[in-house]
Amino acid sequence: MQSLIARRPASRVRRDPAPSKWSYRVQRWMLTPYVRSFVLKGLPMLMLVGAGALWLSHEPNRQELIGQLTHLREEFEARPEFRVSLARVEGATDDLAEAVRLKLALPLPMSSFDIDLDAARARIETLDAVQKADLRVRSGGVLQVLITERVPVAVWRTEDGLTLVDETGHRVAGLLSRADRADLPLIAGLGADEATPEALDLIAAAGPLTPRLRGLVRMGERRWDVVLDRNQRILLPEQKPVQAFERLLALDHAQDLMNRDILTVDLRSDHRPTLRLTPNALAEIRRAQGLETVENEL
Amino acid sequence: MTDLYTSQRAMRNMRRAAMQRGVIAILDVGTSKIACLILRFDGPDRLREQDGVGPMAGQSQFRVIGAATTRSRGVRFGEIAVMNETERAIRTAVQAAQKMANVRVDHVIACFSGAEPRSYGLAGELDLQDSVVTEQDVSRVLASCDVPDLGQGREVLHAQPVNFALDHRSGLGDPRGQIGHRLAVDMHLLSVDGDVVQNLLYCIKRCDLELAGIASSAYASAISSLVEDEQELGAACIDMGGGATGISIFMKKHMIYADSVRMGGDHVTSDVSKGLQIPLVTAEKIKTRHGGLYATGMDDREMIDIGGDSGDWEKDRRQISRTELIGIMRPRVEEILEEVRATLDAAGFDTLPSQQIVLTGGGSQIPGLDGIATRILGQRVRLGRPLRVQGLPQAATGAAFASAVGLCLFAAHPQDEWWDFEIPAERYPARSLRRAVKWFKDNW
Numbered sequence: 080m081q082s083l084i085a086r087r088p089a090s091r092v093r094r095d096p097a098p099s100k101w102s103y104r105v106q107r108w109m110l111t112p113y114v115r116s117f118v119l120k121g122l123p124m125l126m127l128v129g130a131g132a133l134w135l136s137h138e139p140n141r142q143e144l145i146g147q148l149t150h151l152r153e154e155f156e157a158r159p160e161f162r163v164s165l166a167r168v169e170g171a172t173d174d175l176a177e178a179v180r181l182k183l184a185l186p187l188p189m190s191s192f193d194i195d196l197d198a199a200r201a202r203i204e205t206l207d208a209v210q211k212a213d214l215r216v217r218s219g220g221v222l223q224v225l226i227t228e229r230v231p232v233a234v235w236r237t238e239d240g241l242t243l244v245d246e247t248g249h250r251v252a253g254l255l256s257r258a259d260r261a262d263l264p265l266i267a268g269l270g271a272d273e274a275t276p277e278a279l280d281l282i283a284a285a286g287p288l289t290p291r292l293r294g295l296v297r298m299g300e301r302r303w304d305v306v307l308d309r310n311q312r313i314l315l316p317e318q319k320p321v322q323a324f325e326r327l328l329a330l331d332h333a334q335d336l337m338n339r340d341i342l343t344v345d346l347r348s349d350h351r352p353t354l355r356l357t358p359n360a361l362a363e364i365r366r367a368q369g370l371e372t373v374e375n376e377l
Numbered sequence: 378m379t380d381l382y383t384s385q386r387a388m389r390n391m392r393r394a395a396m397q398r399g400v401i402a403i404l405d406v407g408t409s410k411i412a413c414l415i416l417r418f419d420g421p422d423r424l425r426e427q428d429g430v431g432p433m434a435g436q437s438q439f440r441v442i443g444a445a446t447t448r449s450r451g452v453r454f455g456e457i458a459v460m461n462e463t464e465r466a467i468r469t470a471v472q473a474a475q476k477m478a479n480v481r482v483d484h485v486i487a488c489f490s491g492a493e494p495r496s497y498g499l500a501g502e503l504d505l506q507d508s509v510v511t512e513q514d515v516s517r518v519l520a521s522c523d524v525p526d527l528g529q530g531r532e533v534l535h536a537q538p539v540n541f542a543l544d545h546r547s548g549l550g551d552p553r554g555q556i557g558h559r560l561a562v563d564m565h566l567l568s569v570d571g572d573v574v575q576n577l578l579y580c581i582k583r584c585d586l587e588l589a590g591i592a593s594s595a596y597a598s599a600i601s602s603l604v605e606d607e608q609e610l611g612a613a614c615i616d617m618g619g620g621a622t623g624i625s626i627f628m629k630k631h632m633i634y635a636d637s638v639r640m641g642g643d644h645v646t647s648d649v650s651k652g653l654q655i656p657l658v659t660a661e662k663i664k665t666r667h668g669g670l671y672a673t674g675m676d677d678r679e680m681i682d683i684g685g686d687s688g689d690w691e692k693d694r695r696q697i698s699r700t701e702l703i704g705i706m707r708p709r710v711e712e713i714l715e716e717v718r719a720t721l722d723a724a725g726f727d728t729l730p731s732q733q734i735v736l737t738g739g740g741s742q743i744p745g746l747d748g749i750a751t752r753i754l755g756q757r758v759r760l761g762r763p764l765r766v767q768g769l770p771q772a773a774t775g776a777a778f779a780s781a782v783g784l785c786l787f788a789a790h791p792q793d794e795w796w797d798f799e800i801p802a803e804r805y806p807a808r809s810l811r812r813a814v815k816w817f818k819d820n821w
Contacts, residue, residue, distance in 0.1 A: 097465035098472050106472055107585065111483035 156192040164220045171226040175208050179226060182206060189218045207250045233275055234260055236267040236294075240345035245296035268297030278303065280321050288337065302347070312343040323349065335357055385533075385796040391589040392788070395484035400786055401589060402471065402482040402714065405597075405781040406463070406489045406532055406577065408452050408620025408643055409739065411774070412781045413470035415443035415478040416788060438789050441768035445470050454639045455491025455594070455621040457576040464580050471584060485581060486590040486788050488597045488780055490621040492573035496634045496724070497525055500767055502561035510543065510552045510560055516798040518562045521805025532571040534593055536795035539563045539631040548629070567593060567635050590788065595623025595635045597783030598796055602737040602761030602776075603619070612733035614761065615717055615754075616779060617740025619643045624720050626729070631792070634724045638716040642740040645709045652705040653697060655683050663702065670707050670745035672700040710743065714753040719753070735761035740779035 098106070108114055135141055164187055168176040182202050185194065196214045203212040203224065213225035231243035231251040241254035243263070250272070254260060264282050266275065278295045281303060285292050288307065298302040303320055306315040316323050323346040330352065331337045336344070340360040346355035356364065365372055395401040396418055403414040416439040447469045451462030475481060501522035505514055519538060527533070541549040543557035552560060574591065581588050599614035608627045616623040618641045626634040645668075650660035666683050676699040685693040726732060734754050737745060741760055750758045763782035765774065773781070791797075 097469045100468070103468045103472055104585065107475065107481050110475055110479070113480075 153164040156190045160186050162192060162220050163191050163216055163222050166222040166224060168224045168226060171209075171228055174226060175226065176336070178206055178349075179203055179209065179212075179224060182225065187222075187223070188220070194222065208252055210245070212374070231260070231263060232279060234263045234265050235272050235275075236265060237269075244272050244275055246276060246279060265294035266297065267294060268300075270300035271295070271297035273300075274303070277320065280331070281305065281324055284321050284324055284328075287332070288328065291337070296359045307337065311337060311341065314343060314345045316345055316347045316349060319349075327352065382408070386793070388588060388590050389791075389797065391484055391587055392486070392791070395589050398484075400478075400480050400482050401810040402474065402485040402586070403781055403784045403788060404467065404470070404485050405594065405778075405784065406452060406455075406457070406467070406487060407445070407594070407618055407780075408455055408490070408641065409448055409449055409461075409618070410777070411449045411452075411466045411470045412446040412447050412778060413444070413467075414441050414769075414773070414781055414785060415474050415480065415482055416440065417442045417478075417480075418789075439785065440551055441766060441770075441773075441785070442480070443474035443476075444770050444773050445477060446773065447473070449474060449619070453620055455489050455618065455637070456570075456573045457580055460576065460580055460583075464583050467580060467584050471586065472667060480753065483585075483587055484589040486584045486592070486784055487553055487577060487581060487588060488592045488594040488784050489573070489577055490594040490618050490623050490637060490780070491639070492534075493567040493639075494593055494595070494623075494635050494637055495527075495568050496636065497527075497566040497568065498522065498633070499564040499566055500561065501564070501719030504559055505557065508556045508558060510555050510557065512553060512799060513555045514560055515541075515553060515562075518560045519564065519795055519798055522564050524561065524566070524755040527568045528801070530571045531568045532574060533566055533795075534574070534591065535565070535567040535596065535632070535635075537565050537631060537792055538630070538795070539565050539633060548775075565631065565633050567596075567632075569593070571808075592784060592790070593623070593625075593635055594618070594780040594783075595625040595637060596632050597781075597787055598623065598737050598763070598779035599625040599627055599632065599735075599783065599787050601763040601783035602735055602779045605630075607731070607733050607735065610731035610733070611729035612731065612735060613721060614735045614737060615741075617713070617736065617738040618780075619739065622717060622738070622740070623802055624717055624724075626721075626724060626726060628729060634726075636720045636724070638713060638720060640709075640713045640716060641738075644705050644713075645740070648709050649702065649705050653683055653695075653702075655685065664706065667699055667702055668743055669699065669703050670710060670743055670749050672703045674701045676703060706743070707749070710746065710749060711753065713740075714750055715733075718753055732757055734758045736760040737763070737776045737779040739775075741776050 108120065112258070135144070136177045136338075166180065166183055166185065166187060168179050171179060182205070183199055184202075194216070196216075199273040200212050200214050203209055203214075203226070208229055209226055210229045211227040213223075215223050217223050222229050227251065229245040229249060229251045232246045234254060234257060235242045235244050241257060243251040243254055243260065244266075245251050257265065266272075266278050271278065274297060279296060282289075282292070285305075288305075291307045293306045293308055296306055298304050298314075303315045305315065305324065307313070313324070313327060327336075327344060327346055340357050342357055345355070362372075392401070399418050401416050401418070403412075403416060405412040412422070418439045447466055449456060449463075450466045451459030456740075457463045471482070471485075499519075499522040501518050503514065503518040503521050522638055540547060540563040541552040542561040542563075543549060543552050543555055544559055546557070549555070577591070578588060595614070595616055598616040599608075602709075603612050603614050608630045611626070612626040613624060613626045616625075620641050620643050622641050624636045624638065625632050646657060646661045646664050648743040649655075650657045650665050651661075653660065655663070663681060663683060667677070667679075680696045681699060681702065683695050683697055685695065687693060721727075732755055734750070734757060736750055736758065737760070740746075748760055760776070761779065762776050763774070763779040764786070766782055766785055769782065771802040
């Protein structure tokens, strides 16, 4: 059956797309700059952060996350590219190298992330014979230890025995007998090691007296005595000892002072050197001057 | 009177606020369409380097960033007849323009064509206290103009000082700082029906917008379609809209007369619709597509399907020749133009030194209008299109958008109006003192 009323298409007049009052207001509200930036950026960010915080607020989740992160980190560190399996000590004598290896005490092989290079370096540098240690992890899993050894420049005699010291006065090693290092000068006295540089300067300045030099003695931790053979002593002042010593050398060169029969030359006062003669020489000089002295027990 | 004075002042402040925010909307409430443009103000000299034409009469200040137009509803003769419908139409236009511009606008400058504008020429004069003209003197001389009886419920839409004279020296644009004894002013005052303005204000307020200015569309379209020398030497701009035809006469860059004829393109359409017995929509389509004013032999042979929806074969297959269509349209256009002629005669347009007539508005696009206007209005007639402004879409550059573009210029560079000057000093304190005394009396 067919409808008797013909169906016609609705009126051709296009409806005006007027917005409703509320859609108009919402659109205007959304176009407000603050609201717009909040809705487009702030709100999604807030939601993301909120979701993350909510997930993290559950304790097992947090544990799992930390566990996974740790696992990842360990897995990465355990890769063979980072494994150190060999320590190579360079620039040291065999004895010292052995001592360094003992000090290093690393359970190799281990990951290069686990090696505390600074601590290892500090440990090695506690060795007296080591002046400086450079540690670096080289490719191929090699821990390279570059050692700069201390060079002994003098023998320090103390009551306990003999010690080798370097130019800063730092202990290098002990020494059993002086004859082992006869090439090094001898210093003695309390605090002699701290003044080693000055002692070296004095020895260098000794010049013609060098063959006669037996050693230097630190007196009262403040000044030096130069000891020559025949038990001759040169008492140097506290200030500018090298200049005083050079003055004495000039005197010696001019008057052949040190070959004479004297016990000590006291240079502590820079106005005048004071000599102490041996008793024989003193008696001789008095006799020559015609002075009769009465020798008594006092 | 003072109410509108203060509200116009408030609108000027609003406009300043909008300029500071940088975005303002232009709303042209017409009978056939509602257009909304959104302007962005970027500061004065943004364009100067690249195009080398200088500040371009202030147009380089702004840029159109949003434009939308919608079919107007509920507007008759340029006046709001159905408030809800008009509000919806305004919302549609504003929303679309906002969407295009991607900014929210809060301030709007509106124009309308109806409300029976009436022009008055006012004159005032004042003896100066000291010989130098100050800003206060200008306010005082403006206040000394005797305002005619505008009639019941009528309000002032424009009140522009047109000419200042100082001791027989006339034609001064800005008398401030000049020396003389007697200052005189000529002012042009345009009054409109207050209710119509109130309706428009209410309608815009219901769209959550704030009015930052209001103008007559005859004035706005004249700003955009008269070129500078025409404004200077004297010209009339005839804005043929949908429901009303606005007339404004310019002289020395000031509007000196405005009026409107309550007939326009919609009447032509309704004539076509009645004459051919077709719906208004079809009539509008046929008018815009085939309309004309001069019939030639060719037009007898050009047949137009006018169709129909009746289901009757004979009725639905009707055809008319273009000559018939022209025969329907032409008398109405002639009638409109004759009304315009009468208005111009009443305004004394034939005494102006230059009698240029510029036809603009959507109705001016009828082919052959310039020929028929020449016969009725005078020899010097041209068709005007609005000035080109930055960023205006191609679709909105036609003559139909003359008043919208004019409002853009109005927004960027408003002419001085009465309310732009300060309130004369001797009026202001008296009132506020009286108010203060009253307050004390009331409270103690």
